[in-house]
Amino acid sequence: DTAVSQTPKYLVTQMGNDKxxxxxQNLGHDTMYWYKQDSKKFLKIMFSYNNKELIINETVPxxxxxxxxxxxxxxxxxxxxxxxxxxxxxxxxxxxxxxxxGELFFGEGSRLxxx
Amino acid sequence: SQKIEQNSEALNIQEGKTATLTCNYTNxxxxxLQWYRQDPxxxxxxxxxxxxxxKEKRKERLKVTFDTTLKQSLFHITASQPADSATYLCAxxxxxxxxxxxxxxxxxxx
Numbered sequence: 001d002t003a004v005s006q007t008p009k010y011l012v013t014q015m016g017n018d019k020x021x022x023x024x025q026n027l028g029h030d031t032m033y034w035y036k037q038d039s040k041k042f043l044k045i046m047f048s049y050n051n052k053e054l055i056i057n058e059t060v061p062x063x064x065x066x067x068x069x070x071x072x073x074x075x076x077x078x079x080x081x082x083x084x085x086x087x088x089x090x091x092x093x094x095x096x097x098x099x100x101x102g103e104l105f106f107g108e109g110s111r112l113x114x115x
Numbered sequence: 116s117q118k119i120e121q122n123s124e125a126l127n128i129q130e131g132k133t134a135t136l137t138c139n140y141t142n143x144x145x146x147x148l149q150w151y152r153q154d155p156x157x158x159x160x161x162x163x164x165x166x167x168x169x170k171e172k173r174k175e176r177l178k179v180t181f182d183t184t185l186k187q188s189l190f191h192i193t194a195s196q197p198a199d200s201a202t203y204l205c206a207x208x209x210x211x212x213x214x215x216x217x218x219x220x221x222x223x224x225x
Contacts, residue, residue, distance in 0.1 A: 035215075103149070
């Protein structure tokens with residue numbers, strides 16, 4: 001059973017299109033995240049949700065909109081895709097430890113290529 | 116803002132030797148520090164977590180140290196094997212966030 005699963009694994013699309021990436025976790029965790037990993041392999045937080053509420057929204061363009069229908073799901077919708085959005089997007093979840101972020105469980109990543 | 120540096124982008128070592136990876140940070144005082152392993156095309160996988168009041172933590176062939184004065188963590192893999200080849204990431208905790216370093220790509224040569 002995959003703990004954190006995200007779909008699709010690969011996504012190739014044209015500039016200007018709108019696309020979504022879905023994420024589900026079956027670990028019962030309260031907190032879910034979206035990270036972006038660029039071509040230099042640097043992992044940067046985009047969003048953090050705790051019990052369906054947005055906690056962190058780093059300096060991400062408002063073309064990116066996360067949606068959490070329930071605690072187990074956190075989807076990422078991207079409008080008007082740009083070339084610079086090409087990256088691997090990782091979903092993750094964690095059960096906070098004493099108010100701090102504990103171990104993160106990552107999905108396998110969704111590689112987005114914008115042409 | 117916090118800055119996390121891992122000593123080298125790439126590290127090659129001979130099988131059987133001990134690999135030592137360094138993580139230095141500034142402008143931050145994390146309560147925890149974590150290490151992850153990432154294989155090509157996969158998501159990062161958690162390895163170890165060390166708390167600020169712990170000097171050292173071990174798990175099988177892995178050892179992590181955490182020096183809050185030096186603002187540094189060392190990650191050791193003893194008796195390294197080719198299967199240990201991967202990118203290793205250190206991460207500092209925050210509330211509802213983890214800040215990742217740039218990673219070190221380790222290659223263990225048979």
